Amino acid sequence: MKYILINIFFICLNISFAQQQDSLFIKKLYQTSLTQGHSYENLRELCKNIGARLSGSSEAEMAILWSKLKMENYHFDTVYLQEIKVPHWERGTKETAWWQTDKQKNPQKLHILALGGSIASDGLLSGEIVVFNHLDELKKADQSKVKNKIVLLNQAMDPTFINTFSSYGACAGIRFSGAMEAAKLGAKGILIRSLGLPQDQHPHTGMMAYNDSIQKIPAAALSTEDCNRLATLASKEKVTVHFELDCKTLPDITSYNVIAEIRGKKAKEIITFGGHLDSWDAGEGAHDDGAGVIHCLEALRLLKSMNYQPQHTLRVVFFMNEENGNMGGKTYATWAKSRGEKHIAALESDRGGFAPRGFSCDGSASHIDWLKSIAPQFKAYELHDFEKGYGGVDINPLKKEFPEIALFGFVPDSQRYFDLHHTEMDVFETVNKRELELGCAAIASFVYLIDRNF
């Protein structure tokens, strides 16, 4: 009995010592990020020297080269490109829209952005608009009401969700399937209400889908203010909309994920963390997802700067093509499987560079228990949100290949994200230096704890 008690005493002492060691290490990570961080200047370079970087664009290519060089200059153990094939859609140069009524014959400008993947309009597309306030309304509509018209799908994101990703999730179907549903009923084009919470004149682009068995029609996002105005007008009189898009889909093209590693003692056991290097072609992809890739790059740099010798291989992946195909994430997962690696955990940062609130876990009950168990380590850093939840689009395919893997999502504050998401407003200036640095430190600390505990 005495020996058992002595053993328990020493085990407790060890745990407490380990926690204290972790706590000091995490403190140092935060201090380094906040006083000698590279994240803000790296994000500035990516946003200002390169800018928007849609898959297949020359800017995406530049971003790949920039990332690889940056990683090499940090002297990680390994830096390499992983070849992938990505879709290649281009917005083109014509993208205009306006409206007219019998009373208002002068054309009035509308603020649009073609949806990613949309076909061109083949010259000017003109038609009466028909307004639906919900995707379900459109689905149930009578063909006679829609045929040969331009659908305005004016479903608004619900502002009463506290986390704005929930509002987005509940509404994103209008962008994804609006064109298919409208085309089924004979519409000749569709404008969807931008997936953004503010009432303003900034359209939000994003991915849409076609179905080969349904007519393809041009599709664009309209600013929320324009939507409000058109919907009000159309409730009183006939409104004609004209729009032109000359976007096009080119053949798939070669591109790359960019990868950097610090090898662990168990070199074939991998912790992947990353974001996506591609962005939409409006703005600079600062929050989506410049912040995410910079978070992870900086996290690896911070760990290296403290001479941390990991148990597992720490691998940062800058995924390509999250926005319109997820070929980076899909290719990475099958490649990882084919290499016979063991993937124990992956983390993604793809919710912006805002003040950290916590981490979510898409994994087993014991993974979620572990997540909750580390919450106290983060209380002093004002992270409180440690719950079951989504990991991320890029890391999601790993689940199929490695059913035992724990996927984690970095959770920053969500309130401002859908002011900017997929718009020309998503620029470097909207990222706050401290908020970004705190995110880097949180992710470095989290990866450290995975490495120590898994």
Place this chain on the structure above:
Amino acid sequence: MKYILINIFFICLNISFAQQQDSLFIKKLYQTSLTQGHSYENLRELCKNIGARLSGSSEAEMAILWSKLKMENYHFDTVYLQEIKVPHWERGTKETAWWQTDKQKNPQKLHILALGGSIASDGLLSGEIVVFNHLDELKKADQSKVKNKIVLLNQAMDPTFINTFSSYGACAGIRFSGAMEAAKLGAKGILIRSLGLPQDQHPHTGMMAYNDSIQKIPAAALSTEDCNRLATLASKEKVTVHFELDCKTLPDITSYNVIAEIRGKKAKEIITFGGHLDSWDAGEGAHDDGAGVIHCLEALRLLKSMNYQPQHTLRVVFFMNEENGNMGGKTYATWAKSRGEKHIAALESDRGGFAPRGFSCDGSASHIDWLKSIAPQFKAYELHDFEKGYGGVDINPLKKEFPEIALFGFVPDSQRYFDLHHTEMDVFETVNKRELELGCAAIASFVYLIDRNF
């Protein structure tokens, strides 16, 4: 025994029913704030139609009239002004500074703002600068090093505190007592490093103090970038600084706190909540503290919009003169005492209009226990921070008059506050609509819970 168990059962049922009722009420407050809120447009009016409103200024007077009219239009039970005397300091129209060295003879502009309460420079003040990196260094300095020079007190806010109010608190002494310490050693003027975290060219003003037994010297805040440059230069060569201020202190002037009430069943038992209507004269006082007064006005409006009949009198106070004298807060406390009122709790919002994180409590152990007990009601709204802490400058004098009172502080995210605080950057555009609305709902919910539980 059976009866006791039945009683316990019904008590539990009641508690659970009450919690459910609270939970539904809070949900409705949030929904109303987020979908039919007035806060953002009210803040826009205050910032854009009036702007900065330093005590004693005509803008402060306009803000008082605007606030009273706004409250009257909401048809609260009572709206009135409470007369107070406030200091009246004016910045004047001359506020320039530049530096020169033997090598750089062309005058180079510096970015300064006179500190609140500073005397004028009586024409151009010129002198060699002597740099101190900490207030303690200045205190210990030899008189010969300082005499007839201009002190540059270059103590930086420590970025490694996670909550930026801690960084501010640890450094604010340089602004408050820098001039007194420098004057003791014979300095003829002082420039202090701005109390802001970013490296930029925006000086941060704020209150300073003199002591009648020590020579008064002119004092201004210098931008952090200018501080860095001057400190580097001065470590290598002699740097001369010239500056001119024509600010002045005028006789005290009559002003007002603006008050609105919904009478409770126990009319003489008061819950006070408010912010301060005055602001510094740079920027528009959007976060400091336009957001705070609007938070509380909107909270009262939200409660009224739901026909809430409070137990206690709910009193919103727009305090005047928090920034340079706190005469609003001091006068309010003694006036409240003299009226024989019972003050059970007070809440202040004076930390900006950022995303809510929680509430702090300056009160007894049982008050803090109560605060922690309500935390679960706020979890779904992403508030997690329910800890012992400061209430606020305006409500603080209530503690002396009502030793039993519980003081609470609204705690929003602190990361961006000291980018803007007391600068020309503190403008309406930096306040996010949702973040502001969430703050209003959080405060309305909190006041509701105090009213129900106290």
